[in-house]
Amino acid sequence: MSDSPQRSSSQARNIKLVVAYDGTRYHGWQRQADGVLTVQGCMEAAAGRILGHPVNIAGAGRTDAGVHATGQVANLHTSNLSIPTLNFRRALNSALPADIAAVSAEEAPPAFHASGSAVAKTYRYRICRRPLKSVMQASHVYHFWPELDAGRMAAAGARLLGEHDFRGFAFAAERRKNSVRTITGCQVSEPDEELHVAVTGDGFLYKMVRNIVGTLIEIGRGRWRPDRIDEILQSRDRGLAGPTAPASGLCLVHVEYPPW
Amino acid sequence: MSDSPQRSSSQARNIKLVVAYDGTRYHGWQRQADGVLTVQGCMEAAAGRILGHPVNIAGAGRTDAGVHATGQVANLHTSNLSIPTLNFRRALNSALPADIAAVSAEEAPPAFHASGSAVAKTYRYRICRRPLKSVMQASHVYHFWPELDAGRMAAAGARLLGEHDFRGFAFAAERRKNSVRTITGCQVSEPDEELHVAVTGDGFLYKMVRNIVGTLIEIGRGRWRPDRIDEILQSRDRGLAGPTAPASGLCLVHVEYPPW
Numbered sequence: 001m002s003d004s005p006q007r008s009s010s011q012a013r014n015i016k017l018v019v020a021y022d023g024t025r026y027h028g029w030q031r032q033a034d035g036v037l038t039v040q041g042c043m044e045a046a047a048g049r050i051l052g053h054p055v056n057i058a059g060a061g062r063t064d065a066g067v068h069a070t071g072q073v074a075n076l077h078t079s080n081l082s083i084p085t086l087n088f089r090r091a092l093n094s095a096l097p098a099d100i101a102a103v104s105a106e107e108a109p110p111a112f113h114a115s116g117s118a119v120a121k122t123y124r125y126r127i128c129r130r131p132l133k134s135v136m137q138a139s140h141v142y143h144f145w146p147e148l149d150a151g152r153m154a155a156a157g158a159r160l161l162g163e164h165d166f167r168g169f170a171f172a173a174e175r176r177k178n179s180v181r182t183i184t185g186c187q188v189s190e191p192d193e194e195l196h197v198a199v200t201g202d203g204f205l206y207k208m209v210r211n212i213v214g215t216l217i218e219i220g221r222g223r224w225r226p227d228r229i230d231e232i233l234q235s236r237d238r239g240l241a242g243p244t245a246p247a248s249g250l251c252l253v254h255v256e257y258p259p260w
Numbered sequence: 261m262s263d264s265p266q267r268s269s270s271q272a273r274n275i276k277l278v279v280a281y282d283g284t285r286y287h288g289w290q291r292q293a294d295g296v297l298t299v300q301g302c303m304e305a306a307a308g309r310i311l312g313h314p315v316n317i318a319g320a321g322r323t324d325a326g327v328h329a330t331g332q333v334a335n336l337h338t339s340n341l342s343i344p345t346l347n348f349r350r351a352l353n354s355a356l357p358a359d360i361a362a363v364s365a366e367e368a369p370p371a372f373h374a375s376g377s378a379v380a381k382t383y384r385y386r387i388c389r390r391p392l393k394s395v396m397q398a399s400h401v402y403h404f405w406p407e408l409d410a411g412r413m414a415a416a417g418a419r420l421l422g423e424h425d426f427r428g429f430a431f432a433a434e435r436r437k438n439s440v441r442t443i444t445g446c447q448v449s450e451p452d453e454e455l456h457v458a459v460t461g462d463g464f465l466y467k468m469v470r471n472i473v474g475t476l477i478e479i480g481r482g483r484w485r486p487d488r489i490d491e492i493l494q495s496r497d498r499g500l501a502g503p504t505a506p507a508s509g510l511c512l513v514h515v516e517y518p519p520w
Contacts, residue, residue, distance in 0.1 A: 021395050
């Protein structure tokens with residue numbers, strides 16, 4: 001490695017972090033040019049100060065600007081960490097801004113990669129239906145007042161399950177060749193005066209969850225029938241899907257990995 | 261007034277609004293130069309669009325940048341409102357950004373003035389004590405982990421009650437001649453894993469509540485004794501009080517008026 005006595009005295013370690021953040025202030029997870037505030041950029045800077053060397057922190061999901069996380073997963077490699085992971089997590093939380101937190105830190109096997117090893121991700125979308133908008137939640141929900149039929153939305157969501165080509169739900173200019181993904185869960189629930197859509201899948205195209213939610217809203221308010229989902233999947237035509245739901249309602253809540 | 265048929269067909273009305281906002285994005289309540297985002301500026305613009313004439317909206321409390329409100333009170337005069345106040349409130353909420361809401365609107369007597377008629381205001385300060393910082397609450401609390409003795413803070417707070425010269429708790433450069441105010445309530449409570457300080461008074465000097473809270477924190481953590489409050493009141497020396505607590509924890513929760 002190098003002639004640094006600290007590095008040579010400790011082994012290379014792969015640290016898995018579960019990360020929560022309020023995405024409101026950030027231009028998304030992914031590091032960008034200098035001067036653009038991103039969650040990855042802030043975390044790499046904070047970890048770098050603690051570890052004393054440049055750090056690359058890989059994240060499981062590239063959340064967009066304004067999108068939140070309670071269960072983002074990231075990992076970093078270091079040979080410069082001689083303290084227990086709990087102490088590292090505490091140091092990291094002190095060094096991070098108040099709207100980013102490391103919820104947990106543990107040592108992972110050398111081959112673990114937050115993105116490459118993930119088998120499933122779950123996003124939750126919050127629609128707030130309170131008659132008076134909740135100003136303190138403005139950046140964490142989508143306020144939507146017209147009637148929504150949750151049963152109809154759940155029926156539509158069930159039609160997304162399985163392996164499909166989701167190009168019709170992707171960002172129009174998406175250029176990835178492979179747009180086939182497998183959705184294993186799409187639950188609609190109504191806690192308090194909110195309506196939540198939780199979508200689990202092995203991967204998501206750019207803006208796919210927000211386009212799914214925007215489509216479910218059109219179905220829930222009665223403009224389209226649930227089988228519109230089949231048409232969008234079969235035609236792969238983005239023009240048939242609903243508008244992109246606002247970023248504020250979206251949160252990455254869980255990333256699933258195989259047991260070590 | 262003018263030859264507008266709308267104006268001449270309706271009487272001048274004085275509308276009292278209770279207003280809630282998340283102050284995070286705003287440079288405080290008070291209107292400033294063009295291009296500076298303020299709550300008052302946003303509200304005057306929204307109301308002006310609805311009423312069709314320039315509107316001056318007076319607020320009870322000049323909350324600072326980053327300070328929130330659930331019970332700010334404001335009033336406006338108009339001769340151009342022929343719809344019920346409930347409909348006006350709904351129109352206003354549609355025109356306002358998601359982080360500002362009119363909670364209620366009602367017609368007040370002609371002489372009512374949100375600031376001049378107020379007899380008491382209550383601010384609540386939220387200190388969050390959860391071991392893991394709550395990222396989604398980052399802009400609504402002050403995360404403070406060292407031990408705090410709530411009983412000691414309450415004992416100190418009781419020493420603020422009554423009429424005093426509060427110059428020692430004011431912003432150092434405060435230039436108002438009259439710094440005598442009456443504090444009628446100072447409650448310390450511990451809901452969930454938070455510690456709240458609620459302060460009620462007939463008026464507050466600039467940064468006075470945040471300086472009181474910063475002082476109570478120093479007392480609560482054991483650095484000073486509760487009778488430090490008496491010293492600060494007697495000396496009127498800002499140098500003896502604690503640091504200004506961050507804006508994020510502060511919220512204007514209630515403004516009291518005499519019955520009409």
